[in-house]
Amino acid sequence: MTLSNTLDLHADPDFINEIKTIRRDIHQHPETAFEETRTSDIVARELEKVGIEVSRGLARTGVIGTLRGKLPGDRVIGLRADMDALFIHEANEFSHKSVHEGKMHACGHDGHTSMLLGAARQLAKNPDFAGTIHFIFQPAEESEGGARVMIEEGLFEQFPCDAIYGMHNMPGIEVGHFAICPGPMMAAGDTWEITFVGTGGHGAMPHNATDPTMAAGSFISSVSTILGRNVPTYDAAVISIGHIAAGDYNSPNIIPARVLVRGTARSYKPNVRDLLEKRLQEIAEYSAAVHNCQAEFNFIRRYPPLVNWEEQTAIAAKAAAKTVGAECVDSETNPIGGSEDFSFMLEKVPGAYILTGNGVGEDRPFVHNASYDFNDEALPVGIAYWINLVKTELGG
Ligand SMILES: [Zn+2]
Ligand SMILES: [Zn+2]
Numbered sequence: 587m588t589l590s591n592t593l594d595l596h597a598d599p600d601f602i603n604e605i606k607t608i609r610r611d612i613h614q615h616p617e618t619a620f621e622e623t624r625t626s627d628i629v630a631r632e633l634e635k636v637g638i639e640v641s642r643g644l645a646r647t648g649v650i651g652t653l654r655g656k657l658p659g660d661r662v663i664g665l666r667a668d669m670d671a672l673f674i675h676e677a678n679e680f681s682h683k684s685v686h687e688g689k690m691h692a693c694g695h696d697g698h699t700s701m702l703l704g705a706a707r708q709l710a711k712n713p714d715f716a717g718t719i720h721f722i723f724q725p726a727e728e729s730e731g732g733a734r735v736m737i738e739e740g741l742f743e744q745f746p747c748d749a750i751y752g753m754h755n756m757p758g759i760e761v762g763h764f765a766i767c768p769g770p771m772m773a774a775g776d777t778w779e780i781t782f783v784g785t786g787g788h789g790a791m792p793h794n795a796t797d798p799t800m801a802a803g804s805f806i807s808s809v810s811t812i813l814g815r816n817v818p819t820y821d822a823a824v825i826s827i828g829h830i831a832a833g834d835y836n837s838p839n840i841i842p843a844r845v846l847v848r849g850t851a852r853s854y855k856p857n858v859r860d861l862l863e864k865r866l867q868e869i870a871e872y873s874a875a876v877h878n879c880q881a882e883f884n885f886i887r888r889y890p891p892l893v894n895w896e897e898q899t900a901i902a903a904k905a906a907a908k909t910v911g912a913e914c915v916d917s918e919t920n921p922i923g924g925s926e927d928f929s930f931m932l933e934k935v936p937g938a939y940i941l942t943g944n945g946v947g948e949d950r951p952f953v954h955n956a957s958y959d960f961n962d963e964a965l966p967v968g969i970a971y972w973i974n975l976v977k978t979e980l981g982g
Contacts, residue, residue, distance in 0.1 A: 609700035610682035616671030619726035659716025668727035697960030705972030750937035759943035770854035772892035775925030786843030
């Protein structure tokens, strides 16, 4: 990896060390959805320190920093980082290990926040670009949809953006490499649940009962046909069952009256998402009907698919190539099955989301692993990417 000559952040080790210190401090003090008060204090303090205008309170702990370039220009872009941690007991033993029992920065949002702060500091020092940047620090990415809440509370009315960009680290990709693709890049992540309802009854006299376990069994054995027989072969989707509950461990001789089956549905296109919902409901209801039972069906739409806009994807790939060389940028990467609430922002504003390498090998476990840590080596890469993205987007 060679960082762009015009932007050799390694030339300023003090700066990178300061950002590393901030990253480790945030890692040590993880905060979960909408409770990122200490983290947002750090973000606001760091932005104000370099004269960036700060607005706080969107989605409770959200922070927006606004910086105008010194060259004339009306274009406005948003750069977004997430700040929240996960409910995971950290297995690491290093000195910046979480001090908040049961909470951990296992997705690298400590790194995302620090990289955007680093870029903000550099850009405030040299605002040689034409237009305006909103640095968007959002809470609650992991499961509560902080991006959606920020939008509902007026993010893009108060801070209109012509384009918006996001970045996530990715273990399994070398530091100094980027990956992106136009179109759907991450899946819609939805939850569904079905309760099969019968009368239940004595296990010895099933002819006197209607048995929802039979209905659930029919459903479970048919559900994979949605993928094999309904979703077109050129589309991808996943349906997995994650939870089944019925009866009582101490009562194996009683037919339960209710069987709960819950799972996840992943898809990359709105029409496939609709199809999964429709077929899950149909198969649930027909399976129930065959056994004289009822099915209560609930499909909870959580995060939409993350769909990168073509023009902004090209801009992001170009900025990444400027940062690390075109040979280190995979601009046609395969979509991944995870979900991400930046998708809500991309539904409103053209933009793109890029993956940056967090390193490969056994000592670089995947995100959401109790032994995960953001790789500090990736800090200057991400900072340089943000700066190159601003130069690509807003000139200068
Ligand atoms: Zn995560
Ligand atoms: Zn994440």
